[in-house]
Amino acid sequence: MATQNVARGGSTAVDKEGGESSTAVESRTREKDVVLIPAVDIFEDAHQIMVKAEMPGVSKEGLNVQADRNSLTIEGDVALDLPTGMSALYADLRSTKYRRSFTLSGELETAQIAASLKDGLLTVRIPKRVEFRTRKIKVEVP
Amino acid sequence: MFESLFSGFDTDSVFDEFRRLENEMVQLFGHSPWPAGIRAVGRGTFPPLNVGATPERVDVYLFAANLEPKSLDLSIQQNLLTVSGTRNVEVNEKAQYYRRERFDGEFRRVITLPDDVDPERVEAKYRDGVLQITIQRHESARPRQINVN
Numbered sequence: 653m654a655t656q657n658v659a660r661g662g663s664t665a666v667d668k669e670g671g672e673s674s675t676a677v678e679s680r681t682r683e684k685d686v687v688l689i690p691a692v693d694i695f696e697d698a699h700q701i702m703v704k705a706e707m708p709g710v711s712k713e714g715l716n717v718q719a720d721r722n723s724l725t726i727e728g729d730v731a732l733d734l735p736t737g738m739s740a741l742y743a744d745l746r747s748t749k750y751r752r753s754f755t756l757s758g759e760l761e762t763a764q765i766a767a768s769l770k771d772g773l774l775t776v777r778i779p780k781r782v783e784f785r786t787r788k789i790k791v792e793v794p
Numbered sequence: 795m796f797e798s799l800f801s802g803f804d805t806d807s808v809f810d811e812f813r814r815l816e817n818e819m820v821q822l823f824g825h826s827p828w829p830a831g832i833r834a835v836g837r838g839t840f841p842p843l844n845v846g847a848t849p850e851r852v853d854v855y856l857f858a859a860n861l862e863p864k865s866l867d868l869s870i871q872q873n874l875l876t877v878s879g880t881r882n883v884e885v886n887e888k889a890q891y892y893r894r895e896r897f898d899g900e901f902r903r904v905i906t907l908p909d910d911v912d913p914e915r916v917e918a919k920y921r922d923g924v925l926q927i928t929i930q931r932h933e934s935a936r937p938r939q940i941n942v943n
Contacts, residue, residue: 691896692896693883696890697889708858709923709924710922732822734818735846735850736848738846739847739848740844740846741852741908742845742905743822743823743844743845744844772858
């Protein structure tokens with residue numbers, strides 16, 4: 653609530669300076685409410701957990717992958733090639749921001765997380781700590 | 795107090811271009827007052843698409859990550875644009891899956907464009923997982939300035 657007031661105060665202030673910038677400030681606050689949830693595949697094998705997330709329209713510059721001991725957050729801003737003065741005729745996507753978070757557990761080596769992005773598909777690899785990797789146990793038959 | 799805090803950002807001319815882009819993004823992604831078309835489909839259909847228009851052209855954006863452009867089939871008949879293709883999601887047989895939300899298989903979407911598009915002048919490109927199809931509109935349909943003598 654408090655932040656909303658601040659934003660509104662800001663937009664009126666800008667109004668005085670002139671221009672349509674008040675709508676820009678307001679749309680920025682409005683956009684925060686709608687976030688696209690990227691579709692993901694998550695799978696695990698003996699050494700790692702892999703997350704594959706669909707974020708079409710996001711380039712490397714617009715991508716933000718953050719991890720700490722307990723959570724992984726993926727975020728991305730959609731950047732499109734738009735002609736000047738375009739208006740919408742139809743829209744399935746109603747936001748330009750993707751965001752999704754996952755909780756992580758202690759056996760994961762969060763410092764070693766690696767991410768790559770290709771054609772809007774984000775791949776995040778989270779390795780397991782060595783001591784937690786599944787080992788095949790051989791049964792010795794005497 | 796807030797005046798100086800916010801105006802410092804918003805009067806900076808460097809941000810003007812960003813603001814314009816942002817406004818257009820909001821336009822494109824905003825709440826459309828148009829009623830749903832007869833060929834409109836429910837939420838969750840793959841791939842989601844947005845359509846934007848200017849007096850000169852119509853742009854269709856299909857949001858489909860990791861496509862093989864060769865697998866796409868685009869056709870246009872009058873003002874009806876059809877996009878179909880296949881997306882194969884590779885499956886790791888040895889892994890244990892927790893979530894499988896990504897679309898796998900064949901897809902097809904039919905888009906009704908404005909009546910004045912020129913089916914002879916269509917371009918398509920694929921970048922960052924977005925297929926952008928640009929269709930020019932007929933010159934005769936564009937708004938023209940009329941001079942009064």
